[in-house]
Amino acid sequence: MSGQSRLLYGHRRATNFVILALSLCATSAGLAVLFFILYSLLRHGLPALSSDIITKMTPPPGSQGGLANAIYGSVIMTAAATAIGTPVGILTGTYLAEFSRGSRLGQAVRFVNDILLSAPSIVIGLFVYEVMVVPMGHFSAWAGTAALAIIVVPVVVRTSENMLSLVPASLREAAFALGTPQWKVVSNVVYRAAIQGMLTGVMLAVARIAGETAPLLFTALNNQFWSVDMNGAMANLPVVIFQFALSPYADWQLLAWGGALLITITILLLNILARFVAGWSSFAK
Amino acid sequence: MFALGVLVLLTAIIAALAVGSLPAFRAFGLSFVWSEAWNPVKDSFGALPAIYGTLVTSLVAMALGVPLAFGVAIFLTELCPPLLRRPIGVLIELLAAIPSIIYGIWGLFVLAPFLQQTVQPALIETLGQVPFFGMLFAGPPLGLGILTAGIILAVMVLPFMASVIRDVFLTVPPMLRESAYGMGATTAEVIRDIVIPHSRVGIVGGIMLGLGRALGETMAVTFVIGNAHRIKASLLAPGTTISATLANEFNEAVGDLYTSSLIALGLILFVITLIVLAAANYMLWRLSAREGA
Numbered sequence: 001m002s003g004q005s006r007l008l009y010g011h012r013r014a015t016n017f018v019i020l021a022l023s024l025c026a027t028s029a030g031l032a033v034l035f036f037i038l039y040s041l042l043r044h045g046l047p048a049l050s051s052d053i054i055t056k057m058t059p060p061p062g063s064q065g066g067l068a069n070a071i072y073g074s075v076i077m078t079a080a081a082t083a084i085g086t087p088v089g090i091l092t093g094t095y096l097a098e099f100s101r102g103s104r105l106g107q108a109v110r111f112v113n114d115i116l117l118s119a120p121s122i123v124i125g126l127f128v129y130e131v132m133v134v135p136m137g138h139f140s141a142w143a144g145t146a147a148l149a150i151i152v153v154p155v156v157v158r159t160s161e162n163m164l165s166l167v168p169a170s171l172r173e174a175a176f177a178l179g180t181p182q183w184k185v186v187s188n189v190v191y192r193a194a195i196q197g198m199l200t201g202v203m204l205a206v207a208r209i210a211g212e213t214a215p216l217l218f219t220a221l222n223n224q225f226w227s228v229d230m231n232g233a234m235a236n237l238p239v240v241i242f243q244f245a246l247s248p249y250a251d252w253q254l255l256a257w258g259g260a261l262l263i264t265i266t267i268l269l270l271n272i273l274a275r276f277v278a279g280w281s282s283f284a285k
Numbered sequence: 286m287f288a289l290g291v292l293v294l295l296t297a298i299i300a301a302l303a304v305g306s307l308p309a310f311r312a313f314g315l316s317f318v319w320s321e322a323w324n325p326v327k328d329s330f331g332a333l334p335a336i337y338g339t340l341v342t343s344l345v346a347m348a349l350g351v352p353l354a355f356g357v358a359i360f361l362t363e364l365c366p367p368l369l370r371r372p373i374g375v376l377i378e379l380l381a382a383i384p385s386i387i388y389g390i391w392g393l394f395v396l397a398p399f400l401q402q403t404v405q406p407a408l409i410e411t412l413g414q415v416p417f418f419g420m421l422f423a424g425p426p427l428g429l430g431i432l433t434a435g436i437i438l439a440v441m442v443l444p445f446m447a448s449v450i451r452d453v454f455l456t457v458p459p460m461l462r463e464s465a466y467g468m469g470a471t472t473a474e475v476i477r478d479i480v481i482p483h484s485r486v487g488i489v490g491g492i493m494l495g496l497g498r499a500l501g502e503t504m505a506v507t508f509v510i511g512n513a514h515r516i517k518a519s520l521l522a523p524g525t526t527i528s529a530t531l532a533n534e535f536n537e538a539v540g541d542l543y544t545s546s547l548i549a550l551g552l553i554l555f556v557i558t559l560i561v562l563a564a565a566n567y568m569l570w571r572l573s574a575r576e577g578a
Contacts, residue, residue: 016471020364026356027365030377030447033440037383040395092291105289112295114566118494120501120558122528123298126535126551130301150294157291211384214503214528218535238386242504242532245390253394260390264383271382275375 041261048258057226058240061249067259069226073236077141077220078210080230081148086202088149089156093198096157097164098186110161117154124150125215133219141234144220148209155208159201163194196277203274207267213238237263298555306549308541317549323514325538330546332553334514338431338524339554342506343499345435345520346442350499351492353439354446361447362454362480363472374451381444389508392437393429397509400436401428405521423519429511432520437505442495449491453484453572490568497562501554503528527554 052066059065092109100106128147133139167190175185191198221233222240237259244256309317309330320331361374405426413422457480465475481488511523512533525533527550538544 012471012474016473019359019473019476023356023359023364026353027360027373027377029353030357030380030440030443031373034376034380034383036395037387037391040391041387044394088290109289109291111563111566111570113291115559115562116291116295118497118501118558118562119298120503120528120554122501122503122531123302123551123555123558126305126531126548127298127301129535130305130548131297153291153294207382211386213384213386214532217532221536238384238504241386241390242507245393246508256390260387264387267382267384268379271379272375 038264041257041264044254044257045261048254049261053255053258053262058235058244058255059251061247061252063251065255067237067240067255067262069223070235070237070240070259071262072226073141073220073223073234074210074238076230077145077148077216077234077236078206080145081152081209082202082206084145085149085152085205086156089153089201089205090160090198092153092157093160093164094186096161098182098190113154113157116150117158120214121147121151121212122214122217125218128215129218139219139221139233141220141230141232144216144234144236145230147215147219148212151209151212151215152205155205156198156201159204160194160198163197163201164190166197167193200274200278203270203277207270207274210267210270211238211263213242217242299552302548302552302555306545306552308545309549312542313546317546318553321516325534325540325543328540328542330543332527332546332550334516335525335527335530335550336553337516338510339500339526339528339557341520341524342431342434342438342510342526343496345432346438346499347492347496348439349436350439350443350446350495353443354450354491354495357443357447358450358454359476361451363476374448377447378444380440385441385502385504388437388441388505392433392505392509396437397428397433400433401426405432409521421518421520424517424521426521427511427523429509429523430521431510431524433509434506434524434526435520437509438499438502441502441505442498445498446491446495449494449569450484450488453487453491454480456487456572457483484572486568487572490565490572493561493565493568497558497565500561501528501558503532507532527551 052064054066054068054071056064056066057069058067092113096106096110096113100109125147128143128150132143132146136143171189171193172185175189176182180188216236216239220236220239222243223233223235225235241256241259241263244252244259247253313320313330317330317332318336319333321333322329322331323334324330357377361370361377365373405428408422409424409426461479461483462475465479470478506526507529510525510529512525512529513523514525514530515522517524531547531551535544535547538547
């Protein structure tokens, strides 16, 4: 090897090494931030966790309290939004995967759905404010539920369509060959084969809305007291965290950290669980 | 039938926001978009500071996030031992699962003080002294501001971009890769000359998907942006974004014109993200159409 080509070779090897080292750094940086966030949450949030947090109401500044009403509100609204959004999402996903082969409408719906999937959630809050809060004249848990349901739909549409298209065509063909009508093929054969995948989608959707704050600010607002009235403003964890964290009171900030820890643990568990469920599915890779 | 609902929903969102923002546009005309005024007392509103803040924070996020996303994608496809590939991929994706309010509270109490005490003084002393370019890093280290918001956004959109880029990297036919290796190319050269050119459309689509997320991100930004309706050249100065303005002021807005101006801001934000996301999805869709053919 001549001197020059050895130099070139060394240079190429060095570039290669630098680029791969940088990519390693980037990955470690991403992981480091994840663990740093989890560490901060545990460090600040653990001291706030006691039985008070699930038994007492959100306190005025300077006194003892918990997050009971906020936790209740979050659970109720998340559950209601999931209950409303899931059927719509699954039916739309079914349409896309089973009935719209190559049609213009199917493509348009898919395109719009992908846009809604990443649309800013605060705009969805504004929308619900315009169409529900203004006509009704007051903030309400139903409006919050509606905003969350709008966020659930695209997530469920996406995953259920993907999961349905993973079902092998031979299964459908076998059912058709027995003379089964299409609706029965879909409901008895295809759904049964793709159920785990669709369950994963629903769990991911729940995880997504459990921490949503922006759409609730203008819809469900907040409530300092225990309220089960879906027509009135209702406390919910994310908005409480928002208000308490930005407040100057140390005990409110502590509660905000506690709430943040609770939400994060719930969501990460849901995500990991969803992946396990997806793993059982016979067709997902 | 429900599928039609998805289409109706998009139209309804635009229509509702347009109706809500009518009073503002009627009062200020189109100059609302480039007016710098924001004075609730005098009922005088303009969108420019918020639009500026939205674009600049997203640009900072892209400048930091795109190289990181490339790094992660390269690591996961080329460097990572197969056994670790899935766990590390999942962990990176978990970054996307953390709700934005958690990023906000972490940014406010952990990241901002850290930046204020260590990173920002260093930036001011080094880059801040460079003529002209130094304008970007002028002013006191406040901790809160456009730079902090950009950094948080970068972390938040990293998983979206990284997973799209990784997926399009994996669509490169192994034969192309192997022929390049066979000719003695190094891994870096294979990535630069084979993988990236082959998956260009998908990469741009993934980056724009990240951009669309960054533009609309609300809670995390609201915590750390500093909320000042001003346009400052310095990245260290506090600013505001459309979404942060909405989150902060909407419930306190008195008067129809104030509310309507805020809704008009929302409409502008929705239109901007709509365009970016539509472009992103179009590119990704074209890519998958090509593959299917």
